[in-house]
Amino acid sequence: MRDISKISEPPEDLHICFGGGDFRLSGKKMIDLCREKFGLRPDSKVLDIGCGIGRLSYPLLEYLSEDGAYEGFDTFPVGVKWCTENITPEFPNFRYQHVEIYNSTYNPAAKTKAADFIFPYEDESFDLITLNSVFTHMMPEDIMNYIKEMDRVLKVDGHIMATFFLINAESNELMDLGKSVHDFFKFGIFYTADPKDPMDAVGYDEKFAVNMFAQRGFVIQETIPGNWCGRESNYHQDILLVSR
Ligand SMILES: C[S@@+](CC[C@H](N)C(=O)[O-])C[C@H]1O[C@@H](n2cnc3c(N)ncnc32)[C@H](O)[C@@H]1O
Incomplete structure (x- = not known):
């Protein structure tokens, strides 16, 4: 284990x-899950989409x-800036990028739609891709493009x-x-909790x-139901563990 005390x-x-x-704790639980279910290794290459303020990078x-290596990108600049200034200098294999992608909640001024965004990475670069609480803020055509790009990288x-x-x-x-x-x-x-700002919380029929x-050839290895709707669970949102 590397020393992260600094x-x-x-x-x-x-x-x-x-x-x-x-x-x-929430970040650790998600990464522990990836270690257990996907055999994540210390030399794995990880892409964290919508990395926020690096919740998943800490564990x-x-x-x-x-x-x-860890690569994160996000449309909301504040978290990327904080992580770039506070984490990357000590851990250069942890990189954070700001991308100007439209999201009505997080970046309403951006012009590029998530549906058109090409991820800034080479083909077949990553062993694991994580999205924690990101597709819960995205529209169907945006998610379809992100799945296509994930298929590529x-x-x-x-x-x-x-x-x-x-x-x-059950959730209904x-x-x-x-x-x-x-x-x-x-x-x-799709489903929303707020029609005035649909991207604030987005749900999907399972x-x-x-x-x-499935449209890009992925299969759901396991679904772990979350406690957001009032059921017992160690996780807040529902988790899809996806493989080819
Ligand atoms: C609830 S936060 C979760 C942040 C982080 N994943 C975590 O676990 O703490 C949702 C994040 O998704 C980002 N986001 C929303 N739409 C995005 C998009 N199209 N591309 C990249 N990031 C996006 C937001 O800017 C925000 O940082």
């Missing part, structure tokens, strides 16, 4: 911009060796961990019972989400 934690008010929660700072035997708010019989029933933190309703082909991956 790396400070991002200030509390910055955690909150990126979903809050227990910053260290990876300890786990990845100098032969491994992921190694043949690589894996994806992506979180969602999955709408299915729990929402009806008032147990959920979000009350989603159908808004075209079959629709699975099908978006």
Whole structure:
């Protein structure tokens, strides 16, 4: 394990911009899951899409060796700036990039649509791609393009961990019972909790989400239901573990 004692934690008010929660513990749980389910190795190459303020990079700072690498990109510049200034100088194999991609919540002034964005990486570069609480802020055509780009930059035997708010019989029933933190309703082909700012919290019919991956030849290795809708779980959002 590498010594990360010189790396400070991002200030509390910055955690909150990126979903809050227990910053260290929630990130560790997700990376532990990738280690257990996907056999993540210290020399793995990881891409963290919508990296925020580096929640998933903290456990990876300890786990990845100098032969491994972490790349993150995000449309909201604040987290990228903080991580670039505070993490990269000590850990040069951890890099963070700001990308100008439209998101009505996080970057409403950007002109480029996520549906048209080409990831700034070579083909077959990564063993693992993570998206924690990112597709929960994106529209269907944007996600379809991100899955296409992931197909391109992921190694043949690589894996994806992506979180969602999955709408299915159980989550619908729990929402009806008032147990959920979000009350989603159908808004075209996706679900939103707020029609005034649909990207603030986006849900997908579970079959629709699975099908978006299936269209690029990906299979869902496992679905781990989250506690967002009031069920018992160690994770907040639903997690799809995806392989080819
Ligand atoms: C709730 S935060 C989660 C941040 C981080 N993944 C974490 O676990 O703390 C959602 C993040 O997704 C980013 N995001 C939204 N749409 C994006 C897009 N099209 N491309 C890249 N990042 C995006 C936002 O800027 C924001 O940082």
